[in-house]
Amino acid sequence: MENKIIVGIDVAKEFSYYSIITPNGKQYGKPFKAHNTLEGLEKVSKKLKEVEKELNVPCVLVMESTGHYSSILFHFFHNSNFEVCIVNPIQTNSIKNIKVRKVKNDKVDAYRIAILYKLGEIKPTKPPKKEIHQLNILCRQYIKLVDDCTMYKNNLISLIDQVYPEYNTAFSNITSKASLYILENYPSAEKLLNADKDTLITILATLSRKSLKWAKTKYNALIDVAKSALKIGCAPKSSEIVIKSAITILKTLIKQKSTIEKEIKAIAKNIEEIKLLTTIPGIGIISAAIFISEIRDFSNFKNARKLVAFCGIDPAVVESGKFKWNKVKMSKRGSGYLRRVLFMIALASIRKNRNSQYINPILYNYYSIKIKSKPKKVALVAIMHKIVNYIFAVLRDKKPFRIITPEEHNKSYRQSKLKLTLVS
Template identity: 20%
Template sequence: MDVHRAFAQIAILEDGKVIDEQRLDLVQDKVVAFGRRLRLDDEVVLEATGNTAAIERLLRPFVSRVVIANPRMVRAIAYARVKTDKIDAITLARLQASGFLPEVWAADEDTVRRRRQAAERMGLLDETVRLKSRIHAVLHANLIPKYKGALFGPAGRRWLAAASLPEHERLILDRLVNELQHTTEQLAALDRELACLALADERAVRMMTVPGVGPVVATMVLSAIGDISRFESPQKLASYFGLTPKVRQSGEGPARHGRISKQGNGSVRKMLVEAAWSAQSAPGPLRAFFARISAKRGAAAAIVATARKLTVLIWHILAKGQVYAFARPAFQAMKLRKVALKAGAPREYGKAGPGRDYWIKEIRHREMDYVKRAEDAYAKMVDAWRQVPPKVRKKTC
């Protein structure tokens, strides 16, 4: 099936020959009717696109397999000067029949739901940034000086309402502020849903033991990963998020490593970088790692390397069922309590909750001293590496 927005071009291959070609309108009833005409031992092939998940879900009960192809790799394998929908559909069928089709994982229902929520959150976040930029543009165009404080907080909103603007500019600003308020409320409601998902998922709770990883980051990463068993190593997971460097090598020349590939889910990669910024500000080995790379390559390269290190930690946590070795129990309890409050848990005044220990100065400082010793141990280990003289290769004749 060569899938488009409103239709799919279908080529049916049997015993190496095309026995039928047809066009199918991508409407639920017609897709189900087409599925009923197939045999239980048939295989359906389609490229990964926006409506692939819906087609896969509708056809899955009627065939043995629904195979989803990687569109990037299909183009590389089946490049043709003459390209039509019919040729593309036949190519997909023949690649599958010959065993050369680059296949991607078909997400289960729970993962698809999580991915939709993650995509919706990123859309709301982008809309929030856009509205704030437009509000700043209105103020700049009317020579309104910058507000000293949080412009979009309660005091800032009152300042915006009292700003001296022409009538038509005031109407624009009020409309933008109202849209921002509505979008912010939608984002907060979605964050409550994500917080509930994170608390109900043991994997997300373990991931939140890592500094910088909160309920949103944990849920978005899990939505992208799905089943961790499909990644054999942490390097595979880092490559899936586009956090591994490009490599160019040919002939006898040395391999050249460039910038990160940026393949895969860009939204999750962005969230991991933001989590890395938070993690490098907390005491522990991650901060020492960031400092080491930053001194050598600069902060920009160091934060990407830290995001990759976070990905490695996440793989070990999910694949081995472990928690972060340098997690602070009191801080973790306080962190989970805040997530529970965001999810809608009632406040319990006058009663010591699970995060009480964090607010006891002695306990908090004791935990911080523990992770600080781990940070210092990492720095000493790096110094020991640097003191070892480089190996001198013997010349051979």
Template identity: 25%
Template sequence: MLMVLEGQSHFLPCGVPYWGFETLNNGGSATVPYDYHIGVDYHKSYSHLVVQDGTGRTLRSGRVKNDRHSIAAFLDRYRDNSHAVVEATRNWMVIYDWLAHPLKVKAIADAKIKTDKIDATVLAHLLRADLVPEAWAPSEQARELRLALRERMFYVRLRTMVKNRVVTVFDRYPEQTVRLKKLADLFGKTGRKQLAELPVSPIDRIQIDRSLAFVDDINARIKQSEATIRALTRENTNVKLLKTIPGIGEFFARLIDAEIDDIRRFRSAKKLAAYAGLVPSTYASGGKTYHGKIIKQGNKWLRWAFVEAIGPAVATDPQLREQYERLKPHGTNKARVAIARKLLTIAFQLLREQRPYEQRGHNGQGCASTISRLS
């Protein structure tokens, strides 16, 4: 069995070595024939494995407990010149080398009757026929940063939910809360003081006080997660470069870097835009091509980061603001997508060329615009 060890990994704790080509994640291709093709249908406590030979004959099939010795024993006789595929799913890093993209594989392997054995067998057939679309396996550093960033996002969403509960209670007293509604931040120092003095029923007072205490606890967790994120990216040059882009702050710079991982895997800004889902859907029929809304597929975190950066970017950069206002009559959503795509293109160029963003000239004065040149 071809074993490719790529340093420390979340795969090794299960006791299974890497199978496949290291060159695949580096732009190589699978051209060498294998003797054994292994399909893995991975689950939380067990996996179903199917081993096939070059003719498609199933040599072994069965459910295996997810631990070091069970999987090693099951595959012991098929270690020489073999490779394996596992469908990209939750906690895929536990058992992976080749990753089959979930959407594409399910589109090929869709069946009315689905069992673990069928899934693993279909994956083995696809692997044998070289029809498995490879998914990018992020570096260990990128995976750790992603986990830390997602923890912070979880706490922020949770804090928003708790604040909304307080606002719901707050809205039940329209006559008493006229002054409070004029506050910019209901949960700031002044807002909290007035919330504490608000005459409400005993049960609503309990809910408000407990919710505010919960918000304080969540804020502490957010600060802790931010400290972890800063520690993971303290020496990260890409984060420093991304922060020079209008609208991209500390958090989004780290998020964008973690989701892109290695900019060299994208041949152009268009490829990165497709990965982020910032490209229009396309319908072609009868020799005519139609473009619709942006696609629903793609990296939702990367798309979210660039879309969220639109507001501060347009507010602080005259050229982006001018472009946004020029496109706005054609539709606000179209204008927003265009600016998000522009920011993504700038990020692509900065990361490829390893240089900071510099705004140059405006309305024909001075040097040519960096934004225009990077588009």
């Protein structure tokens, strides 16, 4: 073990507890509390530097990852030239029963976090690059906006099903500009039937950027929907207010999502890793940005298996003696954002493009073989594994991706091994 002073930090919203462990494993003084303010953090920094001077060894600060609360402390102490380690809460939770007696408080938690470092499983954490940190905040907000849009869209659909039960026969995409205009201005069958025909047809053609002939057909379909709604619609008068409210919120969310998306693309276009990932079929610039912003520093991963584990799609092994659990599941120990984006990439990789050609025929063939003996979701997880291997290879070699068959890959691998053997 390194000859260092270990400072365990239990981070809370307004204050944190600090427990100092000397290189010989003994506690230095009593755990103390300090507020997470500039004044409080400066006092802690001063105290730690005094301890360093007294014991003539450097401090390493260890804290649990607690979102933005730990981020503030991490950046302050890192800028104060301290070595800082961020610990996964799963790891700190694993040592809560290090003693038989059940004790749970901030002082004890700070001590346990410090002890965890002595086990040798914690490595210093590097602050992310400025543009990666910006991307991470933007990408997570983008995902949240996507979820909010979906929620309000589903809410709107449930209302429309009551007001216009057959509305989907007129508009398959309820959030199109023309559809939202109709719902916002004519939130009841009576209002739609009383609308001026020529004006409505012109507006439909303008918003949809299509011909008047198309708009007339759409108008007739809407009238049929409205007539049907008079007989089978069941929504009360108050639903009109709720529909308008939901549309206003949905429009705002869509606008904000578009703004965030533009900002992500503006930053991503200058990041080489993202450019490389977009050469892989099925990975767009947003997906690539989310992936890179979540892994932060690719140099932390020595091989593809470590990257797979970080994504949380590695198998959770359950064995004890002769017992082996036969229902293998994903560990889900990594970033949920990574698993989400990988799942979407996997779906995109096995679909067809506009020319009816598969995005990645090699992956599709692999998927089609898998689903013969495995459930579709299991096969998709296998595709996710393949994609992570693609990503690792592209980032490791710093070369654009190209689709090759397994036979070509094996041939290339054998040739490279032969060259290495000849050189040695």
